Amino acid sequence: MNEIEQIGLMKGEKELIRTLEYEDIPLVKEMPTGIEDDYVIRIIHKLMQEEKIVGYFKKEMLVGIAGLTIFEGEAAVLGRLRTHSDFRKKGIASELMNTLQIEAFENPAIIWVGYATEDYNTGGNCIAPHLLMQLESQIxxxxxxxxxxxxxxxxxxxxxxxxxxxxxxxxxxxxxxxxxxxxxxxxxxxxxxxxxxxxxxxxxxxxxxxxxxxxxxxxxxxxxxxxxxxxxxxxxxxxxxxxxxxxxxxxxxxxxxxxxxxxxxxxxxxxxxxxxxxxxxxxxxxxxxxx
Missing domain, CATH: 3.40.630 (Aminopeptidase)
Structure with missing residues (x-):
């Protein structure tokens, strides 16, 4: 059992955060997010090959996903965040991002963890305080x-x-x-x-x-x-x-x-x-x- 699975199980038997496998792809595609022609869905197989993608499950139902990408072996970027339409504003996104942040810093080579979001994305900007992240730059x-x-x-x-x-x-x-x-x-x-x-x-x-x-x-x-x-x-x-x-x-x-x-x-x-x-x-x- 990997570290993410251990963290997930600590939430209780009915709630779990774990690394997604290829057999989970149908669940990702079926999860309603309200995003039309979502690029994450189109390239989910490729993302699973190149990045770490985790899912949040409630009673075996996928209600959120997020990803972790490492650049130059030292910078970890969080993203690919998607939440089930019926489970927004319930802390799912923060839990996913926090889980990935914890895992990233368990790698001693990682010196920075962060993410970028559009300035108009209220939900994306609200996650940063929960992760104790500061605004580094506006671009x-x-x-x-x-x-x-x-x-x-x-x-x-x-x-x-x-x-x-x-x-x-x-x-x-x-x-x-x-x-x-x-x-x-x-x-x-x-x-x-x-x-x-x-x-x-x-x-x-x-x-x-x-x-x-x-x-x-x-x-x-x-x-x-x-x-x-x-x-x-x-x-x-x-x-x-x-x-x-x-x-x-x-x-x-x-x-x-x-x-x-x-x-x-x-x-x-x-x-x-x-x-x-x-x-x-x-x-x-x-x-x-x-x-």
């Missing part, structure tokens, strides 16, 4: 069609950074920027720059000059995106950068996705579709103090 994701933005300032040209210099270049400029988050993946910002693996860096096209730089990553998230990660604010307004970004995006008919702090994102508001996210989290050091 605006802008989706932009190619050639909509041309930039404002003339900067020195950007050169491609070689594989062996990528990590040091990213660390240098990100530290200097003082950003409160790192856009690790689309939908997965982290409140700090993690130790980037070679596997991650191989997917990154990195360009830099003597004042800053930017990263380009191709991502498939229901649509084809070019994820632009700007290493400092000066680069954000560069005509040279936007010329390169637009060329890359148009080549494969990709929508540009860029994550920015609220103040920086205001410049893009008239030209993009924006979503504001609240990133909540708990560092291991603080978690241990409260244990």
């Amino acid at each position: 605006v994701s802008s989706r932009i069609s190619p050639h909509t933005i041309i930039g404002q300032t003339v900067t020195r040209s950007f050169n491609r950074v070689t594989e062996e210099n990528k990590k040091a270049t990213i660390e240098k400029y990100w530290k200097e920027s003082g950003q409160s988050f790192f856009p690790y993946l689309i939908y997965y910002p982290l409140p700090y720059l993690p130790s980037l693996s070679s596997t991650y860096l191989e997917q990154v096209e990195l360009f830099a000059n003597d004042t800053g730089g930017f990263m380009l990553v191709k991502e498939e998230k229901g649509a084809s995106y070019l994820h632009v990660k700007v290493l400092n604010e000066t680069t954000l307004y560069s005509r040279d950068m936007w010329k390169m970004v637009n060329a890359y995006a148009i080549e494969e008919a990709r929508t540009i996705w860029i994550d920015l702090p609220i103040q920086q994102a205001k410049w893009l508001e008239p030209y993009s579709h924006q979503t504001t996210w609240c990133l909540y989290g708990q560092k291991r050091s603080l978690y241990n103090e409260m244990d």
Whole structure:
């Protein structure tokens, strides 16, 4: 019996939180959530292969699910939260997220646990206090069609950074920027720059000059995106950068996705579709103090 099952059984014989298995997929698909064309349902088999997905059962009926994803072996992100329509506001979501948070911190390599939710998602934002998580950052994701933005300032040209210099270049400029988050993946910002693996860096096209730089990553998230990660604010307004970004995006008919702090994102508001996210989290050091 794994740790999650033990935690679940402590709730009583009629209530159980446990890891979901492939044979539970029909239960997940049958659980009414009120979400039409839910991507979680469409890719549930894949999620079970790549992440930990747990379910909350009441009298053998599935009433909620949640997931845990670990990045770079050190950052644990909670999500995939879905609750049965008849069991909302009954603490199901908080119980699921708390169970996963406990399990995550039992791994000594994990230094941060958290999640991101839209600023308008009242339920998602209300869970954070129950998990003793603090607001780490507010992030605006802008989706932009190619050639909509041309930039404002003339900067020195950007050169491609070689594989062996990528990590040091990213660390240098990100530290200097003082950003409160790192856009690790689309939908997965982290409140700090993690130790980037070679596997991650191989997917990154990195360009830099003597004042800053930017990263380009191709991502498939229901649509084809070019994820632009700007290493400092000066680069954000560069005509040279936007010329390169637009060329890359148009080549494969990709929508540009860029994550920015609220103040920086205001410049893009008239030209993009924006979503504001609240990133909540708990560092291991603080978690241990409260244990």
